[in-house]
Amino acid sequence: MSTTKKAIDGGKWITISTVISTVFQFVQVTILARLLDPAVFGVISVSTLIINFFYIFSNLGFSNSIIYKQENDQKALSTLYFLSLLMGFFIFLVVYFSSPLIVAYYKEPRLDKVIKLASLYFVIIYFGQIYLFLLQKELRFKSIAIMEISGAVVGAVTAITLAYNGFEELSLIYGQLTMHVVRTAMQIALGIKFFFPSLYFNLGMIKEHIRFGIYNVGDGLLGFIQGNADTIVVGGVLGVKSLGFYTVASQLAVFPITKLNPIILQVAYPLLAKMKDNDSELKKSYIKILDLISYLNLPLLAGLFITANSVIPLLYGSGWEPTIPLIKIFVFQSFFSCLAHPLYTIAFTKGKPNLLFYLNLVTLIVKIPLLYYFGKQWEVTGIAYAFLTATVINLVLNFLIAHSLIGEFMKEFMANISKPLLFCLLMVGSVFLYQQFVGVQGPINTLLQIAIGGAVFAVMTLKFKLSWAEIKSFRKSV
Template sequence: MELKNKTMQAVKWNFLATALGTVVGIVQLWALSHILAPAQYGIISVALMVVTFFNIFIDFGISNAIIRRQNITELELSSLYAINVGLGVATFLAVYFSSPLIATFFKSPELEFQIRIMSFLFLMAPFGQQQRAILARDMRFNFIAIATIVTLLTNFIVVVGLALLYQKAWAASVAFLVSGAVNAAIFFIHSLRERKFSLRFSWPAAKPHIRYSLQLVSDSMINVVSINTYPALMARLVSLSAIGGYNIANSISIMLIERLKPVLTQALFPAFAKIQNDDSRLATNFLLVTTYGSLVNFPLLVGMFVASSSIVATFFNAEWQFIDSLVKILCLVGIFRSLDVPVISLLLVKAKMYLNVRMGIVKLVTGVALAYLLGTRYGITGIVCSFLIVQIGNTVLGYFVLVRACLQGLGRAYIKAVLIPLAQALPILLVSGLITLYPPSAHPSVNLALVVGAGVLAYLLGLYFSPFAVVREFVGLASRNVSPRLETLLLRRAK
């Protein structure tokens, strides 16, 4: 199977899991926002933020190091496995015993209990990470997608069930632990079918991978700290309820593409790795996937930007109505952030993640200062606006500092690769925007259905009648992975 089709197969399986995860996540979000008080939801948000940060140290960039190496020995794998397990134990101890300090910082005694429950997952997660990386390297994403779906459904059932019974924030912590344990068990059991379990360690075997991994973990740490600076400042400057509202707004805006980032990164990194020494092919594929990714991400975010008022009015109580403006700002943030995925994949295969680390430090320092300045004057809205300003600067500078360091002479072609998907998303803004400005019904749910339906129809018609060859190619590849008959039908008009 040619690389392009294999990559599209990978995207298809990951997209299936991501799409289901998005639907389940939104339903779960809606349920918890009605069951738990805003302050309780804020505690959940802070606990997840803390655990997400420390989760970086378990993997330590080793998964991507495995994906990058097409040939790797069993001794190297077992040595890296041992490092992951050791890091899991160390991270568990660090998080468990630092939880009182974290709870004090966020002025929430209940947070200590939540974090301690979640920390036990650090002991289990390393046993499934390596097998997931091997499957991703070999582009066997069908199994990864199935495991992801099982994990999502487990989390949904446990968290909603416990929240209904006890109406306490710890329900989310228990669900996080249980679903994470299920995920680790699935990959660990699968690994036993392919190789013997071994923790045999050799530093010379592991050493070549560690330098590369250090770049990745440094970048991930700075990125996570940078992103979580904004909700952390909300908790300190505003309230836990504010961070709960931000988390909901984030979940129905930026998280739409954050969930899709692994879809593309996991598919693109192995694909890019196979052609890392051919700059001409790499440049062509980089531009292509920038366009393809944006053809998925831009309509989602533009659609959510337009539909956010109807969504908030339909699904959330009066105490959450303030998140509408946050969703709109975060959708704009998401549009710029979505362009990071191909760039990161490019840096990974060129082993130049250190450049992103340097940019990340600048972004972090700037973001903290700007968020504090705007947050003290304008509250939660000011903090979110600072996120947007920093992200715009990061995307623009990213081309000059990151892309040009890997590939030369892409200026106009790169701008075109971004503008074409943006043009394809404009019909959503125009058609759905008119319905939002002049709602035909007094019922938000009816208006929401019309906004979504009209937006989807406008986008599909735009794809069908698109004058751009790259869009027609995207339509062909996408429809081929759904149905050969659908491909024939769609491309008959496109030609």
């Protein structure tokens, strides 16, 4: 199968996986929002924050280095495998015994059991993680899709069942752990043919992987701090209930980023790594990625912005109205973030992960005083605005780095993005008129608003961007 066909096939399977996983996650959050207090979501948000922080150190960026080097040496892979297991067990102990400090900072006793239980995550995932990296390197996206779907379904069913039986915040933790057990088992089963670990451990063989990973860890650490400083401040200063509102608003607005963008980037990076010496092709691919991401994310974000007043009460019920103004801020932050994400494919392809480290360092230096000042003035809303401002600054610097790596691209990018921006303005205008003359609240009005907005964007796209002939041609290639 040609590289192009592998990319199309991979995109198809990752899309299927993402759609199904997103549906189950969306249903899970919608059901649990009606069963659990907002403070529960704040508790789980803290747990997720801690897990994500320690995850930065656990694999030293081996996923990117394995793909970049196209690593096949069984001894090197065995060393990486056992190093990951050791790191995972060490981090499990650190997280488990750090629970009292976390409880003291957030002043929330429920966090003790949650953090200790969540620490098992690091015992589970590293038995199968290297197999996931190898499946990505070999472009086996069908296998990856199967395991993602299976984990999402089992995890969601577990969490919902336990929530109905009174497990409160523990229902979400057990759901997440169950999901990772299923995924790990399937990663091993589907990837074992590419690698079977031998009793071999030699750090000298993986010096380049470690060197590559040091900047990954530094970049990840700074990226974590600057990406989660708002959550840390909200939870520690304003309490877990405010953090619950903030988290749900943020999660809903970043759904397109966390679910749609990986479809493109997960397929793109292994392919771009194979053409790392061809700057012309890298530039074309980068612009295409930005174009595709714009058309996928913009209509969803614009639709959420204009329909938030009707969608939130319908999905989550009463009591979640404080999330609405936050969602409208996060929509813009989400859009700017999605345009920044493709840089990592270029930076890693060119072997320049250090640039991402410096980018996050500068963003963090700018963001901390913004969070302090805006938060002091306007509390949770101010923190959301500070996050948005820092994201805009990050995007400007992001594009400057991309320019230094692949050359001038802004003129073509601006020409491309002007269309989806115009289509979204027309979509928002059409829905706004419906709201003014017909209504906002209720299931029927909500569904009609979504239908009108979707129809406007689709018609404009088919008229001025993508013809039926191109769609038919694409379907045949798939």
